[in-house]
Amino acid sequence: MKILHTISGLNISSGGPTSCTYNLIKGLRDEGIEADILTLMSRDDSDKIIADDSFIKALPNDARTPLVYSSNFRRYLSSHIGYDLYHANGLWTCPTHFTAEIAKKQNKPCVIAPHGMLYPQALQVSAWKKKIVSTVFQRKDLETASCLQATCMAELEHIRAFGLNNPVAVIPNGLVIDDSLEIRKTSNSVRRFAFVGRLNRIKNVDLLLSAWSKLGDKTRNCELLIIGDGDTAYKKELEEFATANKLNNVRFLGFIMGKDLQKLVHSIDFQILPSKSENFGMVVPEALIQGIPVIASKGTPWSDLETFDCGWWVDNDIDTLISTLLIAINLSEQDRLGMGERGRTLVLRHYSIKSVSLRMKQLYEWLVYKNIKPEYVYE
Numbered sequence: 001m002k003i004l005h006t007i008s009g010l011n012i013s014s015g016g017p018t019s020c021t022y023n024l025i026k027g028l029r030d031e032g033i034e035a036d037i038l039t040l041m042s043r044d045d046s047d048k049i050i051a052d053d054s055f056i057k058a059l060p061n062d063a064r065t066p067l068v069y070s071s072n073f074r075r076y077l078s079s080h081i082g083y084d085l086y087h088a089n090g091l092w093t094c095p096t097h098f099t100a101e102i103a104k105k106q107n108k109p110c111v112i113a114p115h116g117m118l119y120p121q122a123l124q125v126s127a128w129k130k131k132i133v134s135t136v137f138q139r140k141d142l143e144t145a146s147c148l149q150a151t152c153m154a155e156l157e158h159i160r161a162f163g164l165n166n167p168v169a170v171i172p173n174g175l176v177i178d179d180s181l182e183i184r185k186t187s188n189s190v191r192r193f194a195f196v197g198r199l200n201r202i203k204n205v206d207l208l209l210s211a212w213s214k215l216g217d218k219t220r221n222c223e224l225l226i227i228g229d230g231d232t233a234y235k236k237e238l239e240e241f242a243t244a245n246k247l248n249n250v251r252f253l254g255f256i257m258g259k260d261l262q263k264l265v266h267s268i269d270f271q272i273l274p275s276k277s278e279n280f281g282m283v284v285p286e287a288l289i290q291g292i293p294v295i296a297s298k299g300t301p302w303s304d305l306e307t308f309d310c311g312w313w314v315d316n317d318i319d320t321l322i323s324t325l326l327i328a329i330n331l332s333e334q335d336r337l338g339m340g341e342r343g344r345t346l347v348l349r350h351y352s353i354k355s356v357s358l359r360m361k362q363l364y365e366w367l368v369y370k371n372i373k374p375e376y377v378y379e
Helices: 016-030 071-079 094-106 120-124 127-144 153-161 205-219 232-244 258-266 283-288 318-330 333-350 353-369
Strands: 002-009 034-040 056-059 085-089 110-113 147-150 168-170 191-196 222-227 250-254 270-273 294-297 311-314
Touching: 002 016, 002 094, 016 034, 016 353, 034 071, 056 071, 071 094, 085 094, 085 353, 094 110, 094 127, 110 127, 120 127, 147 153, 147 353, 153 168, 191 258, 191 283, 191 318, 205 222, 205 232, 205 318, 222 258, 232 250, 270 283, 283 294, 283 333, 294 318, 311 318
Parallel strands: 002 034, 002 085, 034 056, 085 110, 110 147, 147 168, 191 222, 191 270, 222 250, 270 294, 294 311
Antiparallel strands: none
16 A cells, blocks of 8 residues: 655654654554655755655745645646555645645545644634635535544544534554653652743743742742743743743753753653643653653643543643642652653553554555444544
């Protein structure tokens, strides 16, 4: 079986969809599927494509307009027609439309993964532009797709709320697990909390800093690391708040990646994701696999934190966040390690790239070969 994934960009700075798509392709290839990724090169020399594997078909970036209209992309799809199935990643750009278009012409199945772009909060950003794109081509592309892919049940609900009745496969993002990573058994001299991610308002880091400031002396033996970059104005606002409130145990570390990030995350005791809305949140399994309990808001889909008792899935208000931080601060090291062990087990069972790739392979076999419909496909 030969599969083509498409995505408008595969740059390192693009975050979740980039790494998840790349990891999925590697996982599918490990399962014997000939899978490629079609994308556009970066125009920024400092922001390179995530890797240089031969299965990445990176085209010269001739994109015009915010819709990423690329003649190179369209030409490649028209001249490389030996694929059994097309899988488009993301919405509101021409590459997804071109993918749906060629799949229809070739009478091949097409899967579209919105990657959270149908959430109400996401639809509100440049809403008028998205309404135009939806009217011109995107809604029709979605309605005629063989299947849509959601990463969680919440995304399935938002897909239905957008008025789409296609089959939807709920398959989470998969994590590539480094077997050399073990749970840290040694204690830190202080309790180390961290936020990891892009700095923009939807991540709600301002709520985290407000809660931290109200804890006062209760954080005297703690520190909070803010790891990531993003909206310059928002970051400045956060830094100014920390300075004005004398939060001397809060450190802004900027963008860190690769082994340096992995090493830093390995040193923390608790990770916090207070997002107003989050389609998946790869930072959660990345923390759990290292035995780090997570505090995540109910704006994320991580109810598993409560189900598996490996963290907290909490209402997104300051009082709840304060009380949860207090519980974590006062948690015994033995109980913290127990939560960490359960979190690692959760990821190994349900979120490893092998587990996710096998589910995706089963989905493709249903669409291409008319095999039995997987139980995680909702019609």
